Amino acid sequence: MGFATEFTTITLQELPELSNQRKADGWRFVQLLAVNTDAGIDLIYSFMKDGLLVNSEIKGVTKDQTVPSITNNFLAAFVFENEVHDLFGVNIEGIAIDFGGNFYALAQKEPMTIISPEQKAAREKARKIAEAKAAKEKASQEAAPSEQPAPKPEVEQVNLEAKLAGMDPEKAAKVRAAMEAKAKKEAAAKKSEAKTDGEGA
Amino acid sequence: MGAFKLGKMTISGLFKQPETVQYPVQTKTPPTGLKGHVTNDVTQCILCGICQKRCPCGAIEVSKPNRTWSINRFRCVQCGSCVRECPKSCLIMEPTYAPCSTAKHVDVFEVPEHHKSEDVIKTSE
Amino acid sequence: MATLGMLWFLILFPLVVAVVLLAVRNNQARNVIVVASAIVIGLASLFLVAANLGVDYWKPIPMASPLVVDIICMVLGVAIAAVILYFGIKYKNTLACVLAAVQVVGSLVFELMFAHNVEVTECLYLDSLSLLMAFIIGIVGSGICVYALGYMEDFQAHQPEGAKDRRPVFFALMFVFLSAMFVIIFSNNMMWMFTGWEVTTVCSFLLIGYTRTEESLNNAFRQIVMNLIGGIAFLVALYVMAIEMGTLSLLEFLQLGIMYPEMVALPACALALAGITKAAQMPFHTWLLGAMVAPTPTSALLHSSTMVKAGVFLLIKLAPIFYLSQIPSVMVILVGGITFVLCSFMAISQSNAKRVLAYSTIANLGLIVACAGVGTPEAVWAACFLILFHAIAKSLLFLCVGTAEHHIGSRDIEDMDQLFQRMPKLARFMMLGIMVMFIAPFGMLIAKWATLVSFVEMRQVALIVMLAFGSAATFFFWGKWLGKLSAIAAEPDNVELSVHKSEWGSLLLMVVLAILSCACLPLISQAVVDPYIQSVYGTRAADIQFTNQLLAALLAIVVIIVLFAGVGKQNKSKQAQVYLAGYSANNEQRVFKNSLSGTTEATMRNWYLEGIFGETRIRPVGEWVCGIIIAAAIIISAFGTSVIF
Amino acid sequence: MTILAVLIGTLIFAVLAPILGCLLAGLDRKISARMQGRVGPPLLQPYYDVRKLIEKDDVAVNGTERVYIICALVFTLIAGGIFVSGGNLLMCIFVLTLGALFFILAAYCTSSPYAQVGASRETLQVMSYEPMVLFMAVAFFMAVQAILGMGSFDVRAVLYLDVPVITNIWLVFLGFLFVLTIKLRKSPFDLSYSHHAHQEIVKGVTTEMSGKTLAMVEVMHWCENVLFMLWVALFFVWGNPASIILALVVVAVVYFFEIWIDNNFARVKWQTMLTSAWVVALVAGGINIAFLAYL
Amino acid sequence: MSYATKSPWVIHYDGSSCNGCDIEVLAALCPGYDVERFGIINTGNPKHADIFLVTGSINEQNISVVQEIYNQMVEPKVVIACGICACSAGIFHDCYNVIGGVDKAIPVDVYAPGCAVRPEAIIDAVVQGLAILDEKSKALKAQKKGA
Amino acid sequence: MGKATIIPFGPQHPVLPEPLHLDLVVEDEKVVEAIPQIGFVHRGLEKLVETRDYNQFIYVAERICGICAFGHSYGYAETVERLMGVEVPERAQYLRVIWHELSRVHSHILWLGLAADAFGYESLFMHCWRLRERVLDIFEKTTGGRVIFSVVKVGGVVRDIDAAQLAEIIRVLEGIKQDYKQIMDAFLKDSSVMNRTVGVGYLSFEDATNLSMVGPFARASNVPYDVRSLGIGAYGSLSDFEPIVDAQGDCYARMKVRALEVLQSIDIIEEMIARIPSGDIAVAVKGSPADGAEAACVVEQPRGECYYYARGNGSKNLERMRMRTPTSQNLAGMVKALEGCDLADVNMVILTIDPCISCTER
Numbered sequence A: 001m002g003f004a005t006e007f008t009t010i011t012l013q014e015l016p017e018l019s020n021q022r023k024a025d026g027w028r029f030v031q032l033l034a035v036n037t038d039a040g041i042d043l044i045y046s047f048m049k050d051g052l053l054v055n056s057e058i059k060g061v062t063k064d065q066t067v068p069s070i071t072n073n074f075l076a077a078f079v080f081e082n083e084v085h086d087l088f089g090v091n092i093e094g095i096a097i098d099f100g101g102n103f104y105a106l107a108q109k110e111p112m113t114i115i116s117p118e119q120k121a122a123r124e125k126a127r128k129i130a131e132a133k134a135a136k137e138k139a140s141q142e143a144a145p146s147e148q149p150a151p152k153p154e155v156e157q158v159n160l161e162a163k164l165a166g167m168d169p170e171k172a173a174k175v176r177a178a179m180e181a182k183a184k185k186e187a188a189a190k191k192s193e194a195k196t197d198g199e200g201a
Numbered sequence B: 001m002g003a004f005k006l007g008k009m010t011i012s013g014l015f016k017q018p019e020t021v022q023y024p025v026q027t028k029t030p031p032t033g034l035k036g037h038v039t040n041d042v043t044q045c046i047l048c049g050i051c052q053k054r055c056p057c058g059a060i061e062v063s064k065p066n067r068t069w070s071i072n073r074f075r076c077v078q079c080g081s082c083v084r085e086c087p088k089s090c091l092i093m094e095p096t097y098a099p100c101s102t103a104k105h106v107d108v109f110e111v112p113e114h115h116k117s118e119d120v121i122k123t124s125e
Numbered sequence C: 001m002a003t004l005g006m007l008w009f010l011i012l013f014p015l016v017v018a019v020v021l022l023a024v025r026n027n028q029a030r031n032v033i034v035v036a037s038a039i040v041i042g043l044a045s046l047f048l049v050a051a052n053l054g055v056d057y058w059k060p061i062p063m064a065s066p067l068v069v070d071i072i073c074m075v076l077g078v079a080i081a082a083v084i085l086y087f088g089i090k091y092k093n094t095l096a097c098v099l100a101a102v103q104v105v106g107s108l109v110f111e112l113m114f115a116h117n118v119e120v121t122e123c124l125y126l127d128s129l130s131l132l133m134a135f136i137i138g139i140v141g142s143g144i145c146v147y148a149l150g151y152m153e154d155f156q157a158h159q160p161e162g163a164k165d166r167r168p169v170f171f172a173l174m175f176v177f178l179s180a181m182f183v184i185i186f187s188n189n190m191m192w193m194f195t196g197w198e199v200t201t202v203c204s205f206l207l208i209g210y211t212r213t214e215e216s217l218n219n220a221f222r223q224i225v226m227n228l229i230g231g232i233a234f235l236v237a238l239y240v241m242a243i244e245m246g247t248l249s250l251l252e253f254l255q256l257g258i259m260y261p262e263m264v265a266l267p268a269c270a271l272a273l274a275g276i277t278k279a280a281q282m283p284f285h286t287w288l289l290g291a292m293v294a295p296t297p298t299s300a301l302l303h304s305s306t307m308v309k310a311g312v313f314l315l316i317k318l319a320p321i322f323y324l325s326q327i328p329s330v331m332v333i334l335v336g337g338i339t340f341v342l343c344s345f346m347a348i349s350q351s352n353a354k355r356v357l358a359y360s361t362i363a364n365l366g367l368i369v370a371c372a373g374v375g376t377p378e379a380v381w382a383a384c385f386l387i388l389f390h391a392i393a394k395s396l397l398f399l400c401v402g403t404a405e406h407h408i409g410s411r412d413i414e415d416m417d418q419l420f421q422r423m424p425k426l427a428r429f430m431m432l433g434i435m436v437m438f439i440a441p442f443g444m445l446i447a448k449w450a451t452l453v454s455f456v457e458m459r460q461v462a463l464i465v466m467l468a469f470g471s472a473a474t475f476f477f478w479g480k481w482l483g484k485l486s487a488i489a490a491e492p493d494n495v496e497l498s499v500h501k502s503e504w505g506s507l508l509l510m511v512v513l514a515i516l517s518c519a520c521l522p523l524i525s526q527a528v529v530d531p532y533i534q535s536v537y538g539t540r541a542a543d544i545q546f547t548n549q550l551l552a553a554l555l556a557i558v559v560i561i562v563l564f565a566g567v568g569k570q571n572k573s574k575q576a577q578v579y580l581a582g583y584s585a586n587n588e589q590r591v592f593k594n595s596l597s598g599t600t601e602a603t604m605r606n607w608y609l610e611g612i613f614g615e616t617r618i619r620p621v622g623e624w625v626c627g628i629i630i631a632a633a634i635i636i637s638a639f640g641t642s643v644i645f
Numbered sequence D: 001m002t003i004l005a006v007l008i009g010t011l012i013f014a015v016l017a018p019i020l021g022c023l024l025a026g027l028d029r030k031i032s033a034r035m036q037g038r039v040g041p042p043l044l045q046p047y048y049d050v051r052k053l054i055e056k057d058d059v060a061v062n063g064t065e066r067v068y069i070i071c072a073l074v075f076t077l078i079a080g081g082i083f084v085s086g087g088n089l090l091m092c093i094f095v096l097t098l099g100a101l102f103f104i105l106a107a108y109c110t111s112s113p114y115a116q117v118g119a120s121r122e123t124l125q126v127m128s129y130e131p132m133v134l135f136m137a138v139a140f141f142m143a144v145q146a147i148l149g150m151g152s153f154d155v156r157a158v159l160y161l162d163v164p165v166i167t168n169i170w171l172v173f174l175g176f177l178f179v180l181t182i183k184l185r186k187s188p189f190d191l192s193y194s195h196h197a198h199q200e201i202v203k204g205v206t207t208e209m210s211g212k213t214l215a216m217v218e219v220m221h222w223c224e225n226v227l228f229m230l231w232v233a234l235f236f237v238w239g240n241p242a243s244i245i246l247a248l249v250v251v252a253v254v255y256f257f258e259i260w261i262d263n264n265f266a267r268v269k270w271q272t273m274l275t276s277a278w279v280v281a282l283v284a285g286g287i288n289i290a291f292l293a294y295l
Numbered sequence E: 001m002s003y004a005t006k007s008p009w010v011i012h013y014d015g016s017s018c019n020g021c022d023i024e025v026l027a028a029l030c031p032g033y034d035v036e037r038f039g040i041i042n043t044g045n046p047k048h049a050d051i052f053l054v055t056g057s058i059n060e061q062n063i064s065v066v067q068e069i070y071n072q073m074v075e076p077k078v079v080i081a082c083g084i085c086a087c088s089a090g091i092f093h094d095c096y097n098v099i100g101g102v103d104k105a106i107p108v109d110v111y112a113p114g115c116a117v118r119p120e121a122i123i124d125a126v127v128q129g130l131a132i133l134d135e136k137s138k139a140l141k142a143q144k145k146g147a
Numbered sequence F: 001m002g003k004a005t006i007i008p009f010g011p012q013h014p015v016l017p018e019p020l021h022l023d024l025v026v027e028d029e030k031v032v033e034a035i036p037q038i039g040f041v042h043r044g045l046e047k048l049v050e051t052r053d054y055n056q057f058i059y060v061a062e063r064i065c066g067i068c069a070f071g072h073s074y075g076y077a078e079t080v081e082r083l084m085g086v087e088v089p090e091r092a093q094y095l096r097v098i099w100h101e102l103s104r105v106h107s108h109i110l111w112l113g114l115a116a117d118a119f120g121y122e123s124l125f126m127h128c129w130r131l132r133e134r135v136l137d138i139f140e141k142t143t144g145g146r147v148i149f150s151v152v153k154v155g156g157v158v159r160d161i162d163a164a165q166l167a168e169i170i171r172v173l174e175g176i177k178q179d180y181k182q183i184m185d186a187f188l189k190d191s192s193v194m195n196r197t198v199g200v201g202y203l204s205f206e207d208a209t210n211l212s213m214v215g216p217f218a219r220a221s222n223v224p225y226d227v228r229s230l231g232i233g234a235y236g237s238l239s240d241f242e243p244i245v246d247a248q249g250d251c252y253a254r255m256k257v258r259a260l261e262v263l264q265s266i267d268i269i270e271e272m273i274a275r276i277p278s279g280d281i282a283v284a285v286k287g288s289p290a291d292g293a294e295a296a297c298v299v300e301q302p303r304g305e306c307y308y309y310a311r312g313n314g315s316k317n318l319e320r321m322r323m324r325t326p327t328s329q330n331l332a333g334m335v336k337a338l339e340g341c342d343l344a345d346v347n348m349v350i351l352t353i354d355p356c357i358s359c360t361e362r
């Protein structure tokens, strides 16, 4: 038996159908996970049969949408559905063993949806890299992609401001201070990282 | 089925030397590479800060202005990545674990000035 | 002659009171009458006991059977049958009707055709056993009557609006019942005894059916049917006695029996059957369980600490015959032993306090029956003490349960959590009652000990085995109840302040009796029980050395002091929380956080071991085995008798 | 037997039993440890434990618990006293049972879920071993009767025997050894509370006890254990003083055997305990007694 | 020396440990190190314990549990934080549901570092804890006498 | 009849090595209802990917749990390697399997010990842990740590095991095997143990498949699923691998499956050691996972299949890292198996899924 993974995208409406189908065909429920993205929460349902691991992804579920529970078919999902509800704030309806938002006692509500400055920065950086890469590729086909220069602090600043606009002023100030320190460190770190990466081989 | 399946082992236990390491009277000889605690051979350290950056716990703090290298042993998880990443190989994983204490503290090492260090940075730049 | 007067007084006075009570409808007046007459009866019986303490001889009181009494007996017999027939027809119970008809015809025929030929010269008698019984009936029985006053008031208050107040009948019945009991224990003339026997049956029938609910009627009929069977057996014995032996005197019968044990096998078996039905032994034990629907605890109490005692009383009287006569002895021993062990087992599976008490009653009666069956002096000694302690402790317990029921609204043991705090005094009384029932150094266990010794000496292996297992079960069901009561937690409401004075009075009486009887065990042995044994067997019997009795009494006093003076106080230690796995919500009240983020109270339910000791498993076994034993014994003895004659 | 003798016996027992019991417990832990391939605590560890418990702060769930425990301890000592003074074996058993009842009540009175479940189990344990213990006493009586011609429950009767009672009642002795494991609270019958191995009911009966109360419980168990060993010895003593040595050897062997059992069994559930103890009692006790009765 | 030091009974609670430290605590009780040599017994019941071994860090949900167990222990008592998580929350210190080391919930007497904490370290920590236990025990005695 | 006995079970409870709470409703010690609650160990470590780069996060990953710590670092590395398309040198793959199987040996023996403790067999518990100590010694000698090793890195491993040490491992394992067989006898043939395990906590094959159970828990209900048979990494080079299954479905079967897996693992280790190739133990890993790249992988932990998922965002920090551990999958089966067992069996049944709350909640 070999092992293979597959990623597919489905819509929210197709979920019950998928769950029924998988049940009928004797697939094993592997897991449910959520990823917080700008567009909403991605839900990934994984099923497995004969070494084939299929991950079906529902992109960008928003707060006002309700996701039907699949515990009618796969009871084992109750753990993950409760978890996704508590940590990501996804509304899941009809969980067989529903802890009603008390699966975890948490300091913050829906902690996984809070976009930390680090995550923000990382996404930003990734976007820059991607942009730069695209630009480079366009500019010259023969050059192999190489290390990017560190993102310009100004650009980051702009982005940050945009993000902070919505926050309450006190918090925003804090974040801003943190970001400044972060940016400075980042700049220093970028250099050392480049170096060690080179030496690591 | 049957009883006293462990009978032989329990009886023979009476006549055998127990396998207990009678610490602290007796100590095991630490094998090489035992993850005990991290120390810094400060004569080599160039305060580059790589260890600080690599540490997944933020247990190390390198201060260039004060010329100190400090480690919070109550935060270090002995992952050894600082040791592996230190460019000067001045970090050593000692095979003895950090002592217990009634209060948490940070171990601070003063890093003396040494000329060579400047060269190293230059060459590697 | 003074004694004779006393006996008559004890028999007749309650009857008079009963008649008066029937007429009185005023609560106040009834209270006064009941209390006063109870005191009179109590004092009279006390006086009787005091005056005759240490009678170690048969004390037949010469008095020819007055014709009046015979006629009264006959009339009563007919009246009883009439009552039963009336209810039997009214509620369409054919079996009861048939049995009643059989009985009334049988007894009429007997009296008209045979009884006249037999002259009984001493109709009443007195010995130490009767004294003991008189003490129990006079003190415990009348104490119950007093208790019933307060109890029935609450009971009436709980009844639906406009329900008929039948309390006059109720109290009249109680006193008739007392009178009938006195008749049973004092009569040498078996005819009289039989009449008293039937009167108790009917009184209890009426008391059980008091509420006239379907359940109570069913149970009342079960009682009457079973006891009529016993009555008919009694009648059979009378026939045999009159026809074959030409006597109706208990004393003569016993003397004859001792001389010719084979000859009396059949009447002994028949009388034993009568005793067994009355003492609610398997397979007839269900009537006593059914009796528990009667107003708690009044009639239950009559049944448990007095009426059933009539059955064992008769059997103990017959003990010397059992000692010599094989067949009835084996039957009584086995039925008693099996009843003891199986009912002790079944008590484990009960959570209704009254049913536990009922099973325990049946079990203990079983033990007494077995002792009677063994028939040695030692066994009889033990049986006497079993009767005494059982009567006192059980009535105390029934009273406690009744009072608790009225104040916590349930007779379920599961609802008696923390009674120790909710009803501090009552709980201690109950705990004392329970301890007297099952644990050394208290009376019941000392008596059981004597039982064991007598069994060992008689090499009754089966009985030893049954006793050992039955006692173990006894420990379990009492122990767990005791535990329920003793629990302490934050439960501030003391709900016992509204208990009636009359109830406290009777409770206190029982407690004092219980304490005295335990503490004075050696004295009672010497003053009452030993003389009886001496009179019957010509030897002294106590199997338990005096020092051991004394030691037991001393220890009992220690425990009582601890119970009433030692426990329940806050000492100087700091208050600690109980361990709730680190997840308390309100530790004082044993409330913890639950899985769904709410709170739950940690509660404790006793064990019932339904799968092992459940009624449905055990009952059929007991009923069949005992039924077959009885049938076999009677058939064999009947056959044997016919061969002899 | 006079009350005075019991009193003196109790005093002697109260002094000696804790000392012997403590040493026995220490030995037990030492040997168990070795059976488990480890070193184990010092011999006097039980003594240190109790001393420590006495030093602990005085804390209780309610004031009643300790009263019950004091009673339990006192009755255990009296039971020992009755035995030591050569008194009635049945009385000794009954008084010990009274002690057990108070121990159970102490647990119930706390209204702690774990202590109460422990108490229920303890009650069940008493129910399980009680028949066999009674049979032991009965068999003792009958054995004395068979040897002397006159039965007696008195412990001191052994002094007049010319053969030990074991000769007549070895089957009962075996049955008694079986329930002894329950009484000693050893695996597989350590249901109500266990000295070791973690239990689903925490510390069962003793869950709520601490400090001095717990210390008393420990001492009580030492005394109980000594008393049980005396019971064992009873089977092997006769008129000859040398028999005491034999009895001591047997006691040592029996105790060692119990330790070994303790280290070789999983804890059973109550169903198994109840049925096995009763079956053993019925078979060992019943047969042996029947034998004595009809032969 | 008070007897407290000769019979230190422990209770272990797993705060939000990764199990690494838990099993080392258990391992210390097992033949490999056999801390019963010092009279240590793992009681599992706060009422019987003198030393509280906590592994793992404190979070929203277990803080009350740790506090309750601590409160139910009878004086004199000592708390030992076993492992980095218990000392300072270590690698998890910036997790959203982690409050911090055990000292955020109850007073800690000895910190035993290590990830996972080694059985030897636990033994060392207990030995250090015994000195503290002894002091507390003496203080309690003095206070009792005074009262 | 009357009310029920309601007992709070955990979070602090001597038989639960980890915090877990149950509201237990029992009658005569028979469990009528058991509602579990977790959440006492939840730290939220998946979110740490935002502050640790993918190299550092491996130290977080192995601290998901200290028992199969190695498995987590291995699974994590494997997933990230898939994400970034890194080819791991063969020797490193073999070394990973050796350590991983050693972890299984230690974990199963540990579990057997805990099981023995659960049914009140203290000396058996002690002997299990005595043996386990020898496995830990191997770890200490080869990795420098007893329970958490930090020997895996993305791209390979950080330490090699030299030939002498490999021989030593074989020697120690043979020694363990001897003692272990006696212990296994006690588990599988001792009547008092069987009395406590046979028929307890039954889970049928249908239930096990319907509930998607994994690991020994499922295999004891005859579900022949073992990730190792998928042949990921060096497992692919095993001469033969058959998952150990048992049809009995009760606690005894689960014990048996685990007990036999210890021997199976020892065989695997021996085979790996015999065939280990020489060569590098790591490759250099450069760059960052691409934005939006996804990878998933499964690893057979001692407790069963563990699922890993990683998503990159173009930076050195992952966008999302997720582990679904065997315990969280098996919780549903545990609730099912608890139905109608005795109070005394509760800890036994809970233990037979070998719960690791730590990794369930992360």
Ligand code: SF4
Pocket: A191, A192, A195, B047, B048, B049, B050, B121
């Ligand atoms: S100079 Fe080089 S070594 Fe020093 S901090 Fe900068 S990058 Fe690191």
Ligand code: SF4
Pocket: B055, B056, B057, B058, B059, B075, E089, E090, E091, E092, E093, E094, E095
């Ligand atoms: S030890 Fe704490 S501060 Fe340091 S990196 Fe880890 S989580 Fe952060």
Ligand code: SF4
Pocket: B038, B054, B055, B056, B057, B058, B059, B060, B071, B075, B076, B077, B078, B079, B080, B081, B082, B083
């Ligand atoms: S060993 Fe690991 S945790 Fe400790 S200081 Fe070094 S990098 Fe940090």
Ligand code: SF4
Pocket: B040, B044, B045, B046, B047, B048, B049, B050, B051, B052, B062, B069, B085, B086, B087, B088, B089, B090, B091
């Ligand atoms: S990495 Fe090495 S040289 Fe650099 S600061 Fe740390 S210890 Fe010093």
Ligand code: SF4
Pocket: C154, C155, C158, C296, C405, C406, C409, C410
């Ligand atoms: S408590 Fe119940 S049974 Fe008693 S009188 Fe009131 S209603 Fe009737």
Ligand code: SF4
Pocket: D195, D196, D197, D198, E029, E041, E042, E043, F117, F122
């Ligand atoms: S408490 Fe636990 S670890 Fe300690 S001896 Fe008992 S079973 Fe073993």
Ligand code: SF4
Pocket: B077, E016, E017, E018, E019, E020, E021, E022, E055, E056, E082, E083, E084, E085, E086, E090, E114, E115, E116, E117, F063, F066, F148
């Ligand atoms: S210190 Fe390390 S081993 Fe201990 S609990 Fe924390 S992460 Fe786990």
Ligand code: SF4
Pocket: E019, F064, F065, F066, F067, F068, F069, F072, F301, F302, F303, F325, F326, F327, F355, F356, F357, F358, F359, F360
């Ligand atoms: S399954 Fe358990 S042992 Fe394995 S990693 Fe998870 S928590 Fe640890």
